[in-house]
Amino acid sequence: MLFDLDGTLVDSAHGIAWAVNRTLAELGHPAADETLVRTWIGEGARFLLHRALRHAGADLPDGEAFDRVFALLMRHYAASLPRQARAYPGADAALRGLRERGVAVALCTNKPQRFIDPLLEALDWRALFDGIVGGDTLPECKPSALPLLHLARALDAPVEACLMVGDSHTDAAAAHAAGMPLVLVDYGYHREFDLHGAGAVAVTGDLRMLLQMPAPGAGALAVPTGAV
Ligand SMILES: O=C(O)COP(=O)(O)O
Numbered sequence: 520m521l522f523d524l525d526g527t528l529v530d531s532a533h534g535i536a537w538a539v540n541r542t543l544a545e546l547g548h549p550a551a552d553e554t555l556v557r558t559w560i561g562e563g564a565r566f567l568l569h570r571a572l573r574h575a576g577a578d579l580p581d582g583e584a585f586d587r588v589f590a591l592l593m594r595h596y597a598a599s600l601p602r603q604a605r606a607y608p609g610a611d612a613a614l615r616g617l618r619e620r621g622v623a624v625a626l627c628t629n630k631p632q633r634f635i636d637p638l639l640e641a642l643d644w645r646a647l648f649d650g651i652v653g654g655d656t657l658p659e660c661k662p663s664a665l666p667l668l669h670l671a672r673a674l675d676a677p678v679e680a681c682l683m684v685g686d687s688h689t690d691a692a693a694a695h696a697a698g699m700p701l702v703l704v705d706y707g708y709h710r711e712f713d714l715h716g717a718g719a720v721a722v723t724g725d726l727r728m729l730l731q732m733p734a735p736g737a738g739a740l741a742v743p744t745g746a747v
């Protein structure tokens with residue numbers, strides 16, 4: 520089972536907004552509201568910076584100038600990780616319960632690779648994942664199918680027997696591109712996204728719903744009726 524991270528397992532927006540606003544302040548721009556920053560999360564850190572600078576009305580730097588500002592954001596992002604370590608209710612129980620049932624669990628996030636381990640350590644989740652792909656681990660990130668296909672292969676599981684669990688249109692697009700069934704949470708970071716029209720086999724407010732699925736091998740992908 521593949522999990523998105525931000526907006527699905529962790530409510531990291533508070534910490535990410537803090538990092539964005541430290542960056543904007545250092546560049547002499549006013550802060551962006553956290554509710555707005557939430558809508559910029561899910562498409563990778565470069566996208567986040569683009570949106571933040573555009574919102575601030577800044578000239579969009581390119582090339583090396585962009586890389587310098589990006590490095591600044593990454594510095595504040597690293598410092599924000601303790602603030603990002605807020606598991607959603609049910610996430611910890613779902614992950615541990617799936618593992619107890621022998622379900623392979625992997626992380627498929629657009630978060631920069633270098634921040635994933637420290638965040639997992641802070642949540643005591645490092646040992647729970649059989650595979651991890653971040654936004655800059657492979658040549659393409661979600662909404663490309665590549666990270667999902669890569670993880671399915673790493674878990675030695677047929678794509679159609681896996682499940683992508685996410686919160687955003689990025690997760691939905693990647694799952695559809697990969698031909699992988701999709702479950703969406705209804706509490707994450709959405710932007711103009713029709714949750715119920717996104718082709719998910721289930722939309723849920725509590726990841727513990729996933730524990731009601733049959734054990735692997737007992738008919739790959741039965742989602743309990745009434746979950747949608
Ligand atoms: O965009 C990001 O940095 C992370 O987002 P994700 O965990 O929702 O993929």
Ligand SMILES: [Mg+2]
Nearest residue numbers: 523525526561
């Ligand atoms: Mg997400």
